[in-house]
Structures are given as structure tokens and as C-alpha cells.
Amino acid sequence: MDAGDGAAEDSVPQQPRQPPEAVATGTSRRGLLRGALLGGVGGLVVGGAGGAVAGRTLISEDSTDAVNLGTKYPFYGQRYQVGIATEPQRHCLFATFRLAPGATTRDLQVLLARWSAAIAVLQDGRSVGSVEPTSPLQPPRDTGEAHDLSPASLTVTLGLGPSVFGERFGLARFKPALFSDLPPLNGDFLDPKFTGGDLSLQACADDPQVSYHAFRNLARIGRGVVVPYWTVLGFGRASAGEGQATPRMLLGFKDGTRNIKTDDQMAQFVWIDKSDQPWLDGGSYQVVRKIRMLLETWDADRIGDQQEIFGRDKAEGAPLTGTKEFDHPDFAARDAEGELIINPLAHIALSAPENNGGVMIKRRSYNYTDGLAADGQLDAGLLFISYQNDPQHFIRLQNRLGANDLLNEYIRHIGSGIFVVPPAPEEGHYIGEALFA
Amino acid sequence: MTTTSPRRWLLTPAVIAASALALTACGSGSTGGAAPSAAPTGAAAGEGGISTVNISLANQSGADACTPDKNSVPAGPVTFSIKNESAAGITEVELIKDQRILGEKENLAPGLDPVTFTLTLDGGTYQLYCPGAGTDHVDFTVTGAAAAAPTGSAQSILAQGTKDYAAYVVTQVDQMNTAVGELNTAVQAGNVDAAKQAYGKARPYYERAESAIEGFVLPGFPPEDNAGNLDYLIDMRESTPVDAAVGWSGFHAVERDLWQGGAVTDETKKYSSDLVTNVGKLQGVVAELEYRPEDLANGAAGLIEEVQSGKITGEEEQFSHLDLVDFAGNVEGAQQAYASLRPGLEQIDADLVKTLDGQFVSVQATLDTYRDPNAIGGFKPYTPELQASDSAKLTAAIQPLHESLAAVAQKVV
Numbered sequence: 078m079d080a081g082d083g084a085a086e087d088s089v090p091q092q093p094r095q096p097p098e099a100v101a102t103g104t105s106r107r108g109l110l111r112g113a114l115l116g117g118v119g120g121l122v123v124g125g126a127g128g129a130v131a132g133r134t135l136i137s138e139d140s141t142d143a144v145n146l147g148t149k150y151p152f153y154g155q156r157y158q159v160g161i162a163t164e165p166q167r168h169c170l171f172a173t174f175r176l177a178p179g180a181t182t183r184d185l186q187v188l189l190a191r192w193s194a195a196i197a198v199l200q201d202g203r204s205v206g207s208v209e210p211t212s213p214l215q216p217p218r219d220t221g222e223a224h225d226l227s228p229a230s231l232t233v234t235l236g237l238g239p240s241v242f243g244e245r246f247g248l249a250r251f252k253p254a255l256f257s258d259l260p261p262l263n264g265d266f267l268d269p270k271f272t273g274g275d276l277s278l279q280a281c282a283d284d285p286q287v288s289y290h291a292f293r294n295l296a297r298i299g300r301g302v303v304v305p306y307w308t309v310l311g312f313g314r315a316s317a318g319e320g321q322a323t324p325r326m327l328l329g330f331k332d333g334t335r336n337i338k339t340d341d342q343m344a345q346f347v348w349i350d351k352s353d354q355p356w357l358d359g360g361s362y363q364v365v366r367k368i369r370m371l372l373e374t375w376d377a378d379r380i381g382d383q384q385e386i387f388g389r390d391k392a393e394g395a396p397l398t399g400t401k402e403f404d405h406p407d408f409a410a411r412d413a414e415g416e417l418i419i420n421p422l423a424h425i426a427l428s429a430p431e432n433n434g435g436v437m438i439k440r441r442s443y444n445y446t447d448g449l450a451a452d453g454q455l456d457a458g459l460l461f462i463s464y465q466n467d468p469q470h471f472i473r474l475q476n477r478l479g480a481n482d483l484l485n486e487y488i489r490h491i492g493s494g495i496f497v498v499p500p501a502p503e504e505g506h507y508i509g510e511a512l513f514a
Numbered sequence: 515m516t517t518t519s520p521r522r523w524l525l526t527p528a529v530i531a532a533s534a535l536a537l538t539a540c541g542s543g544s545t546g547g548a549a550p551s552a553a554p555t556g557a558a559a560g561e562g563g564i565s566t567v568n569i570s571l572a573n574q575s576g577a578d579a580c581t582p583d584k585n586s587v588p589a590g591p592v593t594f595s596i597k598n599e600s601a602a603g604i605t606e607v608e609l610i611k612d613q614r615i616l617g618e619k620e621n622l623a624p625g626l627d628p629v630t631f632t633l634t635l636d637g638g639t640y641q642l643y644c645p646g647a648g649t650d651h652v653d654f655t656v657t658g659a660a661a662a663a664p665t666g667s668a669q670s671i672l673a674q675g676t677k678d679y680a681a682y683v684v685t686q687v688d689q690m691n692t693a694v695g696e697l698n699t700a701v702q703a704g705n706v707d708a709a710k711q712a713y714g715k716a717r718p719y720y721e722r723a724e725s726a727i728e729g730f731v732l733p734g735f736p737p738e739d740n741a742g743n744l745d746y747l748i749d750m751r752e753s754t755p756v757d758a759a760v761g762w763s764g765f766h767a768v769e770r771d772l773w774q775g776g777a778v779t780d781e782t783k784k785y786s787s788d789l790v791t792n793v794g795k796l797q798g799v800v801a802e803l804e805y806r807p808e809d810l811a812n813g814a815a816g817l818i819e820e821v822q823s824g825k826i827t828g829e830e831e832q833f834s835h836l837d838l839v840d841f842a843g844n845v846e847g848a849q850q851a852y853a854s855l856r857p858g859l860e861q862i863d864a865d866l867v868k869t870l871d872g873q874f875v876s877v878q879a880t881l882d883t884y885r886d887p888n889a890i891g892g893f894k895p896y897t898p899e900l901q902a903s904d905s906a907k908l909t910a911a912i913q914p915l916h917e918s919l920a921a922v923a924q925k926v927v
Binding site: 152153177178179186187190191193194195197198203206207210212214215216218297300301304502504505506507510 | 573598599600602603605621623624625626645646808811812869872873876910913914917918920921923924927
């Protein structure tokens with residue numbers, strides 16, 4: 078929804094960067110067939126027409142919406158951490174942590190090593206230690222709620238906040254020049270409860286219980302060194318990967334039609350390369366914004382206004398100057414009265430790369446809900462996550478949107494964080510190891 | 515701490531003996547463990563130098579393997595050096611004999627530098643236990659006999675610690691007996707202010723001693739009968755459903771009258787004198803209690819669990835808001851139990867001792883910020899406002915300690 082309606086409609090399907098592996102052996106702690114049975118099958122509805130067995134009817138042969146819960150992603154030996162270019166999974170637990178007051182540099186080092194090892198095991202679909210220890214006196218190492226679940230395409234992406242590179246841990250010399258806390262931005266309505274953090278974990282999977290299990294066990298491993306600070310459980314991916322249909326966010330519009338999708342775009346706009354900190358080559362900057370949506374007022378807005386705000390129609394997602402979703406918007410086109418067809422303050426106009434010096438950011442957002450607000454309104458919105466190789470790309474876009482976007486009447490940026498995601502480790506190593514050499 | 519269904523197991527000597535046997539018999543027998551057998555005969559060895567065993571943890575064709583570079587060393591000091599090369603699923607290595615952990619290293623992960631621990635080993639069959647490895651038990655033999663028997667094995671030190679701790683509990687209950695006597699004097703005199711002060715002085719003794727709560731049971735009562743449950747009779751909270759057959763009495767009934775009612779009634783006087791009676795009975799009960807090392811560990815962890823579930827939530831002292839007084843009492847009781855285990859535990863897992871030492875210091879430092887010499891019990895009242903602003907901070911301080919204490923029992927069995 079937010080910044081960076083990047084031009085990607087011409088993209089050519091790419092090979093996945095990290096070839097996912099469909100589990101085919103009995104080594105996983107989790108069941109295998111659940112995912113396999115669903116593979117290639119479209120959405121199932123209960124009680125549909127057609128009299129299929131047990132009241133279930135297959136309504137679609139469209140395989141792009143299918144999920145194979147047996148899919149798993151490798152952790153080691155990838156140039157990039159997974160969870161950035163990876164095709165978005167259906168659910169995501171995003172969490173930030175603060176380092177405990179007494180935590181030392183050594184504590185941080187051991188934590189990154191323990192987390193890396195645990196992520197490797199979790200992504201492989203295994204438990205992090207015994208669920209049922211043989212000694213009756215030992216608490217279970219793994220909390221167990223994912224014991225017999227499939228890997229579900231889990232990816233855990235680990236980020237380091239600007240504070241890690243302060244004087245406290247003696248790591249200031251590893252701080253890239255581009256990296257600092259986000260400055261105050263136009264449109265900020267930030268709640269300190271959802272702002273900042275020293276470390277971040279983004280745990281996405283096609284099963285929310287697998288996501289939550291990963292977060293919970295990593296938080297437990299970190300107990301004493303880090304304290305969980307704020308978390309958001311995202312559901313219903315609001316961004317698409319290559320080959321996925323463009324999903325919708327809670328305002329009902331498609332999100333990410335012009336998202337970054339190709340390797341060339343990733344290389345140009347997402348991956349850090351040849352920076353002033355060589356250890357970060359292959360990394361990326363992660364920006365997270367918790368964006369509350371004022372759903373009740375939005376729902377009562379007339380469709381004409383909703384479409385003007387976005388600059389697209391709602392059902393197809395076509396720009397108002399076109400008829401199909403991937404038609405290129407024409408920001409100069411005028412109607413019979415000589416008015417611009419796409420309002421220059423429409424969301425897609427302000428964020429389009431052609432109106433921002435060609436800049437694009439990779440969005441990987443999810444919808445969220447925190448239940449009901451104190452005033453009884455729906456408390457929900459977008460867990461916006463973007464990746465870019467220069468934080469200024471996001472900052473410029475958001476300052477522009479925050480100042481003028483017609484959508485601002487219906488959204489509030491209530492949470493924020495920025496982290497740098499180092500490259501993935503080789504086997505036998507851990508994320509951020511270069512910091513402690 | 516009381517709930518309607520307290521966990522209770524008797525800490526009588528007979529039960530202790532039976533449990534110890536059961537534990538030994540059902541230990542960790544998952545793979546390839548040659549049963550401990552007679553030590554090989556032969557000449558003493560190991561004089562002079564220290565033997566070194568390098569243990570490599572590595573991913574071999576998709577399975578995590580735990581491989582020592584030798585399976586046999588002469589008796590004497592042995593240094594185990596462990597390097598996790600690439601085994602993401604292994605984070606700890608233990609040296610075990612007769613189901614007992616003799617030494618251990620945790621927080622092993624690929625990419626970290628090697629770590630070591632050194633033990634003086636006598637001849638016999640040992641096992642390296644590497645949870646998560648494809649073959650998680652690896653036999654390890656020590657030949658000959660140690661030149662000098664290791665002084666004070668961990669187990670004998672731990673056994674002494676349990677005796678020290680038993681004496682500590684007896685002392686606390688003795689002092690509680692005096693303190694509830696003073697409380698009772700004030701209550702019978704109808705002096706509300708003096709009674710509140712005395713209540714604040716008496717509470718910490720109970721909170722320190724309640725690690726042994728499973729043993730606070732009068733002889734001859736079935737487990738489900740609250741009439742024989744001294745924890746129920748002394749520490750039952752009003753917020754918990756009350757057993758109608760036994761009624762409600764004890765500390766918190768007195769607390770309610772003093773703070774909520776602000777007056778001493780005939781009922782209050784009855785509660786107070788009952789409290790004196792029941793604490794007197796408790797004196798008799800704790801004098802007979804004996805403990806195993808793991809009882810101390812579980813008790814300490816249980817006290818810290820209490821802090822999280824009853825004090826930080828503000829449930830324990832809902833009328834007086836003396837929850838931080840109880841908090842401090844629980845921590846002190848846990849610290850005392852830990853201190854009794856510490857010398858033995860240090861031989862088994864020195865890293866854990868270091869971690870726990872630091873965590874106790876950290877919790878105490880946090881608690882110190884709430885001290886108020888003018889307040890009843892010496893701590894600021896834990897008002898709903900203070901709870902709202904500070905409970906997350908208190909939780910963050912106490913949770914790591916709980917996690918570490920929960921890891922102690924398995925090591926001191």
C-alpha cells in the first residue's frame with residue numbers, strides 16, 4: 078500500500094533465488110502429507126454447490142493460490158537471507174527485541190550464533206531440542222506446539238538495529254554510513270510501544286502456528302540477553318512474489334502490483350553491494366511500519382473517492398487510465414474536461430518510480446489485527462515491511478506520501494523500525510559473525 | 515502461594531529414597547548406553563599431565579554428529595574441548611556417569627570458538643551426551659584410578675547443601691512463629707496500625723520458606739483435605755475459591771480486615787489466633803523435612819514462578835499491596851536454596867553458576883529501586899498504578915532467572 082509502487086509490470090518470471098525443497102523423506106519431525114495433499118489444489122470451500130464428497134467443492138484449478146506445507150528453505154550457503162526475495166508466505170510474525178541492560182558483547186555474539194543455529198533447524202522443520210526430555214527434571218527445550226507440523230515454508234530473517242552499532246558493544250566501526258534511526262517523517266503518528274528495537278525477527282510461514290513457534294522459541298533462547306519489545310502477527314500476505322496473484326490489503330485494493338519482482342531490480346534496489354562495510358554486501362535494510370487503518374470510515378466512503386485515492390479501480394486493480402491491472406498508469410492523461418485522470422495526489426501517483434527519480438523499494442507486507450481498540454473500533458491495518466539498499470529511498474517516498482497522499486485520511490503510521498539484515502552465513506558460521514572476528 | 519489444589523508430595527525420608535531409585539532407573543537411556551560397569555583394573559595412570567579430549571560437533575551428510583577424538587583416557591584431570599563446527603542441532607554437551615551429569619557446556623553453536631571444561635575423573639565407564647546428535651550417547655572410558663581421589667565429589671557437597679537448607683527453613687519458620695506472635699498481640703489489642711506493621715514483618719518469613727511448600731502437610735490427612743494443608747490454612751488468598759468445608763483463615767484474612775475493613779473484629783482475632791496455632795504446627799512439620807538436591811532446585815524455581823504468577827500480578831497482597839515485600843521474600847528464599855546447591859553445581863556447570871550469580875544480582879538491583887524504609891515491610895506499596903507502569907520491567911528482570919533455575923534440577927540429581 079505504501080511507498081514504492083515500483084514499475085514491475087514488464088517483469089519476466091525468475092527462478093527462485095533459494096530453491097525451496099519439498100520434503101520427501103521421513104527425517105522431518107513434522108508430517109509430510111498434509112502439504113502434499115493440498116499441493117496443486119486450489120481453494121476449497123465448505124458447503125459449496127456441486128455435491129462433492131463431504132460437501133467440499135473444488136472451485137478453482139488455479140494453482141497459484143495453492144500452498145505446499147512440505148516446502149522448506151535452506152538457511153546456510155545462501156548469499157542472501159531468506160524472507161526477502163522469497164515468495165511471500167501467508168502469515169508472518171514480526172518481532173523486535175531490546176538488549177537487556179546487562180547484556181555484553183559476548184552475550185550478543187552467542188545470541189546471534191544460537192539464533193542462527195536454531196533458525197537453521199526451524200526452517201528444516203525440526204524442533205529446537207527435545208520436546209520430551211528423558212529426564213523428568215528437565216524442562217522441554219522446544220516448546221512443542223509445532224512438533225508434528227510441516228515446515229510450511231518458514232523463513233526467519235534476522236535484523237540488527239542502529240543501536241547495536243553504538244559504543245555499548247564496541248561495534249561502531251562496523252556501522253555503515255547510510256544507517257541510523259529513521260528521522261521523524263511526514264505522517265508519523267508513532268506510539269513508543271511500537272517504535273524502535275535493537276534486533277528484529279521476521280518469521281513468515283504458510284502456517285501461523287509455525288511462525289509463532291519460531292518466534293517463541295527464539296525469544297526463549299534469548300531470555301536474559303534480549304527482551305521482546307513489540308510484535309505483530311500478520312495474516313494474509315499483502316504482497317506478491319513472482320508468479321503469485323496480487324493480493325489485497327484490508328482496504329480492499331490490490332497491493333504491490335508494481336512491486337519489485339526481478340533479479341535485476343533486486344540487485345539495483347534491494348541488495349547492499351560494494352558498500353563502505355564489505356561485511357554487509359548481500360544484506361539489505363529492513364523498514365517496518367505498523368500502519369493502522371481506519372476501517373469503519375473507509376468502508377463508508379464512496380467507491381469513486383476510494384478509487385481516486387488510489388488511482389486504480391478496485392476490482393481489477395487497473396490504473397484509472399487503463400483497463401487491466403498491469404496496464405502502465407499514464408500520469409499525464411487528461412479527461413474531456415482537461416482534468417488529470419489520475420489525481421496527482423493519488424497513492425500510486427506519489428509513489429510511482431517515474432515520479433521519484435526511478436527509485437523502487439521491495440515491499441513484503443502483511444495485514445494485521447490487534448482486535449478492538451478501546452473505543453470499540455476495529456484495530457487493524459498493514460504490517461508494512463520494505464527492503465532497500467538505501468534507507469533514504471524509503472525516507473524520500475514516505476515523506477512525500479506522508480505530506481500529500483490522499484490516503485492519509487484513512488491511515489495512521491503508529492509503529493516504526495529500521496534494521497539492517499546481514500547476508501546469510503555459510504555452514505559452520507552465523508549471521509553477523511564478521512562483527513566479532 | 516496457595517491455590518485450591520496445591521501440588522503436594524511428601525518430603526519424608528522414605529519417599530526420598532524411593533524417588534531417588536526411580537530416577538536412577540529411568541534416566542536418559544535413549545541410545546547405545548553401555549550400562550555403567552566395573553572400572554577396568556590396571557595400573558594407575560594420568561600422573562602429571564592433563565589429558566585433553568577434543569569433541570567435534572559437525573553436520574555429516576545431513577545428520578548432526580558428536581565425535582570425540584579419543585574414547586579412552588587415563589584417570590586424572592581431563593579437559594574436554596568442544597568445537598561446534600557445523601552442527602546446528604546440537605547446543606550442549608554433557609559428561610555423564612551413572613545417569614548423573616558430571617560436567618556440561620551449553621550455548622554451543624556453529625561459528626563460536628571452542629570451549630572447555632576440566633574434571634578429575636576416576637576409572638570407569640562414562641558417556642558423552644550430545645542432545646540432538648544422530649547418536650546422542652557416546653561411550654567414554656577412563657582407565658586406571660586417579661592418583662588422588664577427587665576431594666569432595668559434587669554429590670557429597672550437594673548433600674551437605676541440602677542439610678544447610680533444611681536448617682534455613684527451620685530458622686525461617688521459627689522466626690515466623692515469633693513474628694505472628696507479635697501480630698497476634700497487636701490484633702488482640704485491637705491496634706490496627708501496629709498490626710499492619712507486624713503483618714509486614716511476618717510475611718517475608720513465609721515467602722522465603724514456601725519453596726518447601728509441598729511438604730507443608732500435617733501427618734495423617736489425605737492429600738485432598740485442606741484441613742491438613744498448612745499452606746492452605748496459613749496463606750490462602752481470598753481471590754482463590756475457598757474450600758467451604760474448611761473455611762478461610764490465615765494471613766490474608768487478617769490482611770483483608772486490617773486494610774479493607776480498617777478494623778479488628780472478633781473474626782479478625784479468631785483468624786489471628788488460628789494463624790499462631792497453624793504456624794506452630796508448621797514448626798513441627800518443617801523440623802522433620804529432608805530434601806534432595808533437586809528439591810532445592812525445584813523449590814527455588816517454584817518461588818520465582820510464584821513471583822511471576824502471584825506477585826507481579828498483584829494478586830498475593832490485594833488489600834495491603836505488600837506484593838514487593840513478598841517478591842523480595844521469594845527471591846531471598848530462592849537465593850538461599852541456590853546458595854546451598856552452588857558449591858556442588860559449580861563443579862558440574864560453572865557457566866550456569868556464573869549466569870545465576872549475575873541474574874540474582876540483577877534481580878536484587880531491580881528490587882533495591884523499590885525499597886522504602888518508611889513503608890510497611892520496607893518496600894513501596896505495589897499499587898495498581900505501580901503495577902501498570904512497572905510490571906513489564908519486573909517481568910523482564912525475573913524471567914531469565916526463572917529459566918536458569920529451571921535448568922538446575924536435572925544437573926544436581
